[in-house]
């Protein structure tokens with residue numbers, strides 16, 4: 001290395017193939033060694049005079065929060081060749097340093113060369129928005145919507161501007177659109193709630209805040225507002241948000257008669273668990289069934305009480321024990337040890353947990369829940385936990401439709417059934433929840449399981465057709481990780497801290513149409529655009545998962561970062577490391593009090609804004625006032641989830657757009673693995 005640097009700008013240049021230089025520059029960029037990366041790119045430029053390298057250099061400067069240098073590189077590049085995309089990027093860089101004049105100049109230039117350049121059109125809208133020219137802002141947003149109607153960020157930009165212009169009627173309309181496309185977009189729910197409040201529509205405001213709590217159960221603002229508004233409601237909470245009630249027994253289609261499934265191993269699944277997979281504390285619950293049910297002591301096996309079809313059982317947590325009450329409020333038993341509740345037909349006869357808006361566990365507030373198998377009630381400190389004891393294959397009937405859209409192509413559903421089964425068996429063996437006394441939780445921590453109310457014929461078929469099939473690598477169970485949407489590029493497990501190097505979890509585009517490894521400039525265009533990918537599947541896979549935009553105000557960024565890390569007022573954010581897929585693996589936050597580096601996938605996603613980011617696949621643009629103070633941070637993002645293993649949206653695309661079968665899908669996402677049948681099927 002020493003020799004290398006002595007010779008750097010001299011002899012060695014001639015020996016090195018330029019492609020090597022470019023690859024080294026790219027590697028240094030991924031590793032966050034920006035100085036070295038810039039040196040390599042410079043050397044490459046000296047050799048080749050290829051103006052496109054200036055674009056990569058500009059993106060490295062942008063990445064390091066040096067927008068002036070980035071502008072220099074891009075201006076040099078356009079002096080060689082005028083390119084609409086580069087001009088638009090210049091517009092954005094000037095916009096972000098608060099120079100509206102220059103920004104407008106470049107956006108206009110880009111627009112004049114290419115009037116379908118959506119980046120320039122959006123830029124024009126934002127420039128006019130800054131100068132409070134409402135009409136022109138909306139004009140350009142409308143042009144933007146015409147050329148990029150498939151982008152979920154469009155409605156958000158409209159809403160963002162209408163809120164800023166205090167045109168609340170219009171803002172409301174667009175916020176509702178945003179939420180229709182992406183109900184989890186809390187940043188849209190909060191302003192919508194505020195607008196309802198301004199209008200004096202307390203019921204609707206309450207509803208919005210309450211729905212925020214669905215996604216982030218302890219959201220500070222929503223928690224506070226719900227309490228404040230509650231006294232002003234003109235309707236009962238149950239009327240504003242009628243809970244989902246199960247009125248009739250679930251009848252399963254004859255082709256998917258549960259008794260056709262062979263007996264499989266029993267799983268213990270914690271239901272109503274929190275995001276970390278722990279029991280939420282339940283303090284009161286009402287159960288019923290369309291069958292006769294009995295209560296047994298878990299240890300004694302003794303039958304303590306029987307209930308007829310439709311009779312209610314009330315379980316209350318009182319004095320560290322479980323009190324069982326009958327329908328009419330008579331105390332029947334008190335237990336200090338776990339009890340089992342079982343219907344007389346555990347496979348088909350289900351147990352229903354009644355929705356009640358006063359339940360301490362939010363999971364049981366708005367919808368009845370229905371489970372096959374047995375229910376175990378476990379007394380804990382401060383409440384009780386609920387475990388559903390259910391056969392593996394029966395459990396999958398409630399997982400596949402919760403993890404994948406049942407309307408999606410059948411081959412994608414079958415691929416999902418195989419990997420959901422694999423994940424369940426792997427957890428059974430590895431026991432992440434062994435200490436807590438169950439195999440899996442029902443939250444995203446393990447895999448989402450919603451019981452009988454989610455079961456659909458399509459997903460039942462996927463489970464039946466793949467009965468017993470799991471994914472294996474060299475005779476061992478495979479790590480069949482999956483995620484909602486990769487944003488167009490699968491991430492290698494070896495590049496993400498704590499995941500380890502797995503031979504079949506490698507980085508590759510979620511497409512056979514483009515090359516591996518996007519240069520810094522290519523990535524910038526790619527993440528802001530709508531590139532070809534299996535998971536870019538308009539009309540089937542949600543657009544707001546494939547590409548998203550989030551603009552977070554400085555105060556909202558500060559709030560969480562300062563509370564969690566004590567960084568003070570935020571001064572800069574720098575992406576340090578990226579995977580070849582573009583996913584951010586390490587990020588530095590520089591504040592007035594101190595700086596922190598975050599390098600864990602889920603913590604990076606959780607660090608910014610009120611709700612978490614959908615993924616680590618994003619580019620950051622820091623928007624400042626002309627005096628250098630941060631106004632807000634723009635996240636141009638793609639995908640939902642960790643991007644490792646199978647992309648669910650991609651599986652839908654492979655099946656629906658390319659007619660691939662589930663084996664081909666699994667082979668694409670887990671190359672080198674094979675499908676094996678579990679023993680209970682073989683015999």
Ligand SMILES: [Zn+2]
Nearest residue numbers: 277441445446
């Ligand atoms: Zn779990």
Ligand SMILES: [Zn+2]
Nearest residue numbers: 486510535647
């Ligand atoms: Zn994908």
